Amino acid sequence: MGTKLADQEQATRVVDRLLEAYPESTISLTYSNRLELLIAVMLSAQCTDERVNAVTETLFEKYSSAEAFANADQDELADDIYGITFHNNKSGYIISATTTIVEEHDGAVPDTMSELTDLSGVGRKTANVVLQHGHDIVEGIVVDTHVQRISRRLGLTENERPERIEEDLMELVPESHWQQYTHLLIDHGRAVCTARNPSCEDCVLEDLCPSSKLDHDVDLAANDPW
CATH class of the missing domain: 1.10.1670.10 (Helix-hairpin-Helix base-excision DNA repair enzymes (C-terminal))
Structure with missing residues (x-):
């Protein structure tokens, strides 16, 4: 170099x-709030955005809050996101992450890199997307x-x-x-x-x-x- x-x-x-x-380049995931963004990005790992958008269209109607996801039955949630890569693992991550959001952040998606990456299933890449598009905070690529x-x-x-x-x-x-x-x-x-x-x-x-x-x-x- x-x-x-x-x-x-x-x-x-x-x-x-x-x-x-x-x-016109922009994010291709469909979401209407920070929680939906977080869930969509978690689901998108090793999966196409098109597939994620197809699944979340009904998913977000059924689960409309962090509390709803946190209280979900894992097997049922896994079925709800069937077709998503590693749907069984991701259902567990989602329940764990939203439980933390409810218990430690009053149901609101946190706005710092450290708090986001402390959530189950959330790495730096996911946290960067949520910060950038959910909180208008750009601190990485x-x-x-x-x-x-x-x-x-x-x-x-x-x-x-x-x-x-x-x-x-x-x-x-x-x-x-x-x-x-x-x-x-x-x-x-x-x-x-x-x-x-x-x-x-x-x-x-x-x-x-x-x-x-x-x-x-x-x-x-x-x-x-x-």
């Missing part, structure tokens, strides 16, 4: 281009699989663990774009820079990307009219 300044300039160019390519994959491909980090990747990105990405960076890379990862077969020929970042599959010399020769 180059100097820190060069990497910062690279990150800024990445954000600028993706903002132009995906001007959400590192999901798209952010992890594309940031490494772009040479913005060489780390593999999300916590270390977040630390690297926070030094490079302008703080004003920490929240949007995640959504931009998610959209780009779904549309172009997929895990198995990225469409480098369609990528607005191709000329910036050290992982591009394209042979620039061959491309230039093929396009040379002489």
